[in-house]
Amino acid sequence: MRPVSLVLFLTFTLLAFNAGHILPGGAEGESREQKVWARAGSSAVLPCHLRPRRMQKSWKQVPDKTSVLWKRHGGSAHQEPHVVLEVGYSGLRKTALPMRPRVSVQDSALRNGNFSLRINPVRSEDAGLYEARVAYNTKVQSCQVELGVITVTLSPSSPAVENEPLLLSCNSSHRASLVETCWFHNGRPVPTSGTFCSSNGALSILRPAMSDAGSWRCRLRYSDNEIISATYNLQILGFDGPTSPVVYAAAGSAADLPCTLSYLPSAFGINVVTARWSRLAGGHLQDWGIPQNSSSRSFPLHLPAVGPGDAGQYHCAVSVGSKTVSRDVTLAVVTVTPSIQGPVSEGSRLLLICSLTHRRGNERFQWRHLDASPTNSKLAVAISRNLEGHRSQTGPTLEIPRVSQKDTGTWECSIHGPEGRLGAVQYELQITGAQISGPPTIFSGQVTFGLTLTLFLLLTVCVLALALQKRARSPPFPALEGMVAVTVPRKKEMEENQKEKIQQTEC
Numbered sequence: 001m002r003p004v005s006l007v008l009f010l011t012f013t014l015l016a017f018n019a020g021h022i023l024p025g026g027a028e029g030e031s032r033e034q035k036v037w038a039r040a041g042s043s044a045v046l047p048c049h050l051r052p053r054r055m056q057k058s059w060k061q062v063p064d065k066t067s068v069l070w071k072r073h074g075g076s077a078h079q080e081p082h083v084v085l086e087v088g089y090s091g092l093r094k095t096a097l098p099m100r101p102r103v104s105v106q107d108s109a110l111r112n113g114n115f116s117l118r119i120n121p122v123r124s125e126d127a128g129l130y131e132a133r134v135a136y137n138t139k140v141q142s143c144q145v146e147l148g149v150i151t152v153t154l155s156p157s158s159p160a161v162e163n164e165p166l167l168l169s170c171n172s173s174h175r176a177s178l179v180e181t182c183w184f185h186n187g188r189p190v191p192t193s194g195t196f197c198s199s200n201g202a203l204s205i206l207r208p209a210m211s212d213a214g215s216w217r218c219r220l221r222y223s224d225n226e227i228i229s230a231t232y233n234l235q236i237l238g239f240d241g242p243t244s245p246v247v248y249a250a251a252g253s254a255a256d257l258p259c260t261l262s263y264l265p266s267a268f269g270i271n272v273v274t275a276r277w278s279r280l281a282g283g284h285l286q287d288w289g290i291p292q293n294s295s296s297r298s299f300p301l302h303l304p305a306v307g308p309g310d311a312g313q314y315h316c317a318v319s320v321g322s323k324t325v326s327r328d329v330t331l332a333v334v335t336v337t338p339s340i341q342g343p344v345s346e347g348s349r350l351l352l353i354c355s356l357t358h359r360r361g362n363e364r365f366q367w368r369h370l371d372a373s374p375t376n377s378k379l380a381v382a383i384s385r386n387l388e389g390h391r392s393q394t395g396p397t398l399e400i401p402r403v404s405q406k407d408t409g410t411w412e413c414s415i416h417g418p419e420g421r422l423g424a425v426q427y428e429l430q431i432t433g434a435q436i437s438g439p440p441t442i443f444s445g446q447v448t449f450g451l452t453l454t455l456f457l458l459l460t461v462c463v464l465a466l467a468l469q470k471r472a473r474s475p476p477f478p479a480l481e482g483m484v485a486v487t488v489p490r491k492k493e494m495e496e497n498q499k500e501k502i503q504q505t506e507c
Helices: 003-019 441-473 477-506
Strands: 034-039 044-046 066-072 082-087 093-095 117-119 128-136 139-155 166-172 178-185 196-199 202-205 214-222 227-234 246-250 255-257 273-281 284-290 301-303 312-320 323-338 344-346 350-356 364-370 397-400 409-417 420-429 431-434
Touching: 034 044, 034 227, 044 139, 139 214, 139 227, 166 178, 166 214, 166 227, 178 196, 246 255, 255 323, 323 409, 323 420, 350 364, 350 409, 350 420
Parallel strands: 034 139, 246 323, 246 420, 344 431
Antiparallel strands: 044 117, 066 082, 066 128, 082 093, 128 139, 139 166, 166 202, 178 214, 196 202, 214 227, 255 301, 273 284, 273 312, 312 323, 323 350, 350 397, 364 409, 409 420
């Protein structure tokens, strides 16, 4: 064969070969083995694309007799391969029992020359060498993809519980020796000190808090400079809100103690949930049961009316499946104690003492006067206009040296902390009639003398009026003389008659 003819023959042969070659990952070029890393529990796609270079027609215009066969060689290429998935000319599918139904290829992708294999979810035993053989017409082409699996495990098993130590382990199926392991939380490197400790690809969290939930990524570097990373979404079962919550309630008002989980129990596939509240008071254990509700994550305790005796620490325990999380909630009761019990007389000196149980030491007190006037229902802040002459407006004790009518109404003692307003209690001030005290003694004597003189004059007028009325009813003096003149002879006549009766009796 002539040299020119030989060159042309080889050229056309290479063109024909490249026209139907399988290109892993969809990239044009010569065939090579690809490697895909996937985390156990996630999904993985093993790429295999057929894109003819010189073919102007779409893939669905290529002869219909096309089939694809995926085989797995196991952990190494020396192991006997076994069928993973087969799609025949007619579209009939055959799947190996161990991987059913986790493996699939998309029908729409097949028509476009995409024979990629999808595995969902990936298991650690899926690691190995995979080979796809695509047959169409009289041609058979293949591509190879090695699947590496990274395993991130949590111990104890999910869900992780707040304040209970946990261990995150990261390893892979790579056969080279591990050189370095780095951990990242929400994109930031994690220092291996304090509550975190890293050793042999594992990370220990001694006292996990709610702030430790989120995305954790491990990055593995091997002796052959292979760098592998995987991400794990850590969910911590705990409570919303501060670690040691304190509820402030006014004496006589209702109080709701919070107990809200960080996640719905159903997020962990758990439907058995129980919640109980308890409190140790006076040597006796009080207990409250909360109705079971797996569709809710809130289990508050409602107290209709609280007093100083109800203040203290309450314990909430929620059992989610086989795990129990608990939290203590403190109830602080706010009260106002006046120096004068009952209605206060005008002009009196009054002290209003605002008391708080279970003080933390950083609370601030502020007094405000609520305007009780019907024409102004807005809140009147305790300023010089309505607190003139009052002392300790910002302390626990409010002093009113001389109570006046403008002090009537509702007084409020509010408590503030670094996080803002914590709670408040109100006191209703009622004022009775005027009370005269101190230096105005002379004025008091003058008032008493005036009242006495007025009463004497009234009594004199009444006596004179009675005398005049009696005189008006009495007969004139001549009538009295006649009556006396008539009465004396009558008396003599009666005496004589009496003597005659005595004489007759003696005879």
